[in-house]
Amino acid sequence: MQLTLSFLALASLLSFTNASPVPDPAAMSQYGCSLWGTTTLVVTRTITKSSTATSTPGAVLAVSSSHSSVPTTTSHTSTVVSSTAHPTSTVKVVTPTTSSSTPAATKVTSVAPLKNKKGLSFNNVAATTPFVNSASWAYNWDKVPGGTLSKNFLYVPMLWGADSGHTANWISTATTAIANGAEYLLGFNEPDLSSQSNLTPAQAAAAWKTYMQPFAGKVKLISPAITNGFSTTAPLMGTPWMDAFLAACTGCTIDGIAMHIYDSATNVAYYKNYITSIGTKYGKPVWVTEFGASGTTAQQQTFLETMLPFLDNLSSVQAYAYFGDLSGILVNSDNSISPLGQTYASA
Numbered sequence: 001m002q003l004t005l006s007f008l009a010l011a012s013l014l015s016f017t018n019a020s021p022v023p024d025p026a027a028m029s030q031y032g033c034s035l036w037g038t039t040t041l042v043v044t045r046t047i048t049k050s051s052t053a054t055s056t057p058g059a060v061l062a063v064s065s066s067h068s069s070v071p072t073t074t075s076h077t078s079t080v081v082s083s084t085a086h087p088t089s090t091v092k093v094v095t096p097t098t099s100s101s102t103p104a105a106t107k108v109t110s111v112a113p114l115k116n117k118k119g120l121s122f123n124n125v126a127a128t129t130p131f132v133n134s135a136s137w138a139y140n141w142d143k144v145p146g147g148t149l150s151k152n153f154l155y156v157p158m159l160w161g162a163d164s165g166h167t168a169n170w171i172s173t174a175t176t177a178i179a180n181g182a183e184y185l186l187g188f189n190e191p192d193l194s195s196q197s198n199l200t201p202a203q204a205a206a207a208w209k210t211y212m213q214p215f216a217g218k219v220k221l222i223s224p225a226i227t228n229g230f231s232t233t234a235p236l237m238g239t240p241w242m243d244a245f246l247a248a249c250t251g252c253t254i255d256g257i258a259m260h261i262y263d264s265a266t267n268v269a270y271y272k273n274y275i276t277s278i279g280t281k282y283g284k285p286v287w288v289t290e291f292g293a294s295g296t297t298a299q300q301q302t303f304l305e306t307m308l309p310f311l312d313n314l315s316s317v318q319a320y321a322y323f324g325d326l327s328g329i330l331v332n333s334d335n336s337i338s339p340l341g342q343t344y345a346s347a
Contacts, residue, residue: 114154117312118344119321120330121290125149127325130337134345137319139289141189143173156222158186161197162207170211178219185215186258186289188224192241197224201236201244208249216253222287225258228274239281246282256285256318265295265303272310279316288320301343308347 115136122128123140125147137154140146145155157177160166174185190196191204199207204224212221224245231237236244246254259278263270271291279286288311293303304322311320322344327333330341337345 117319119319120325121321121323122325126335127331131345156184156186159211160189162199167211184220186222190227191224192226192237201248204245205248208252220255221253222256222258223254225260225289228261256287257282258287258289260290262292265293265299268306285318286316287318290323292323297340300340304343305347
C-alpha cells in the first residue's frame, strides 16, 4: 500500500492575542504548498525540488497535503483553503513522497516517558537508519511500519481515519502491536481538514469510543492531531475542533494532545507561542507529530538549532517529529542523511 503524508500551514491564527506572532505570509515555501492564493497543488511521491510556483494574492486559512494509508494506493494532495487579501509570493514546490507496504467528560492520565522526545515521521523504513542513535520513536501514519524498524525506535501505530479502509483490522493489529511492546497509539490525522481524515468532533468521538477507548489503560492514547488552523464556525478547525471533540468524547481517555504546525523558519516566536499555548490550554502532554518550516536549508538549520532545544526543555512537550524523514528533507534520495537531517540529529 502507498502511504501518504500531511502537513498544515496557517495564515491567521485568530485565537492568539495581538501581541502574539502570527504565521508568516511566506511560509511553507519548501514543503509542497503555496500559502497565498487559491492554487491547488498535487503532492506526489517524487521530490521535485526544482519546481516553482507563483501564488495569487490571498491569505490562506489552511494548507495541507494528505496522509492516507488506505490499502493499495492513495494520493497526496495539497489544498489551499479559504483566502483573503495578501501579497503575492513565489514559492518552491517540494513534493515529499515514498511508498510503504502494510498488511492488511475526558479522562486525564499521565504519559510514560520516552527515552528522548525526538521522533521521526517516515514512510520508508530505510530512511530511519541515519537516526538510530538520535531519535527514540517513529511513526508512519499507519498501523504497521511496513518493514523492519530498528529496535532503537519505539514504533507508534496510528489510526489515520475512521473510514473502513483504516479501521479494518485496527483492533487486532493494535492488540498485536501492544503485545509486541507498543506504548502509545495515535489518533486520527488532521480530522479538522476535509483533505485529511475529515471528521466532525462528534464523528471522531464516536469512532474514538469504538476503536481507541478499548485500549485505555493498556497503552497511552494520544488525541487526534489538529492543525494550526483556526475556525469557530463549521467546519471547525484547530483548537475549536479539539475543544468540541473533548466535550463530545464523554468517558474517553485522552492521555496527550497531538498537534501540527507549519510556518516560516524565520517566525520562531510563533512556533514557540503556539506550542506553549496548547500545553497551557489542555493541561496534557503535547505531541508535536508534525512540524516544518519553510526557507533555505541554512534558515531551516538555524530554525532547528533554536526550536529543538526549546522543545526538549519545554516540560509540556512529550514528543516531537519534524516533517519529515523523507527524501529531499532529512535524508537524500539514497536515504543517506542530508545536511538538514544532520542538524536534526545533532541539535
